[in-house]
Amino acid sequence: MAHSLTYERVRITTVRSTWISLALAVLLPMALAALASSPNPVYDEQGNQIGEQIDWTQGIGAPLVITAVIASVIAAQAIGQEYRFGVIRLTLTAFPRRIDVLLSKILVVAAASAVLALVSLASAWAVLALRGYPTPPDYAVAPDAGFYIRGVLSVVLWGLSAFALAGITRQTAVGIAVPIISGLIVEQIVAALVGSRAQWLADILPWSALARWGQTPAAAQPGFDPAMDPTFHEPPVGWGGVGVFAVWLAVFMALQIWSFLRRDA
Numbered sequence: 001m002a003h004s005l006t007y008e009r010v011r012i013t014t015v016r017s018t019w020i021s022l023a024l025a026v027l028l029p030m031a032l033a034a035l036a037s038s039p040n041p042v043y044d045e046q047g048n049q050i051g052e053q054i055d056w057t058q059g060i061g062a063p064l065v066i067t068a069v070i071a072s073v074i075a076a077q078a079i080g081q082e083y084r085f086g087v088i089r090l091t092l093t094a095f096p097r098r099i100d101v102l103l104s105k106i107l108v109v110a111a112a113s114a115v116l117a118l119v120s121l122a123s124a125w126a127v128l129a130l131r132g133y134p135t136p137p138d139y140a141v142a143p144d145a146g147f148y149i150r151g152v153l154s155v156v157l158w159g160l161s162a163f164a165l166a167g168i169t170r171q172t173a174v175g176i177a178v179p180i181i182s183g184l185i186v187e188q189i190v191a192a193l194v195g196s197r198a199q200w201l202a203d204i205l206p207w208s209a210l211a212r213w214g215q216t217p218a219a220a221q222p223g224f225d226p227a228m229d230p231t232f233h234e235p236p237v238g239w240g241g242v243g244v245f246a247v248w249l250a251v252f253m254a255l256q257i258w259s260f261l262r263r264d265a
Contacts (some may be wrong), residue, residue, distance in 0.1 A: 001100040007091075007106040008078075017077060018112070021070045025116045025137040026123045028070070033124035036062040037131060042244050056136040061151055061214045067120035072162035072176050075161035078109050079163060080172030102175045102260050103146030105158065106253075113159035117152040131229030141215045147214065149244055154213040157242070157249055161206075168259050196233075203235040206248040212241035 012018050037059030039052035080089040097099050128134065136142040160180060166175025191202035203209070213239035236244050
């Protein structure tokens with residue numbers, strides 16, 4: 001497996017699109033961080049502006065959304081392009097053990113996605129630091145370590161889902177487009193249609209659940225009392241949202257492994 005892992009590492013680092021994606025993972029998060037952390041005026045009871053506040057957590061976390069899309073491009077190309085151009089046959093000729101090839105691709109995709117996420121966080125932090133807020137201001141709640149871990153993990157999981165979908169369908173475009181279209185359009189329509197009649201279904205929609213990685217459970221917020229609102233319902237957020245998506249990813253990966261090991265190249 002060491003040889004196939006080296007092959008995948010060399011392949012992904014010598015493809016031009018990888019370095020373009022890395023550049024985008026620097027520039028786009030910086031732009032989004034600048035927008036997400038724009039100062040909001042604060043007014044007193046008489047309506048006079050007395051200062052400004054920024055959403056520090058939003059500024060550093062929001063750019064990971066576009067980073068996940070960038071990671072999906074690299075991930076989908078890692079296998080979709082090989083099927084498109086027939087290179088997969090050469091790869092399997094050089095490395096006949098298919099499981100080694102697949103595991104190497106998964107590890108490299110996961111590592112590349114993690115690097116993109118870390119670069120994104122660093123770029124967003126640089127923007128916040130230039131605004132004069134290298135750390136959260138006193139009026140803001142500082143994110144805990146779990147926030148950053150979930151952020152990186154969300155990008156990795158998104159990238160792996162794109163890899164799995166591209167491998168199952170053997171189409172790069174499917175791996176890139178399905179998470180975006182499903183998360184932004186299809187799942188929103190489904191959630192609106194089912195409403196409270198099947199709230200459990202809306203709660204487990206994959207990419208919507210993953211998008212809630214940065215939220216804090218209401219029970220962990222000061223002053224929250226569920227007895228005040230018996231109808232209150234909260235979908236899985238934070239680690240719960242990540243966990244829901246991880247189950248979906250396990251299904252996607254199982255199908256991808258079966259497809260890669262059983263189907264002809």
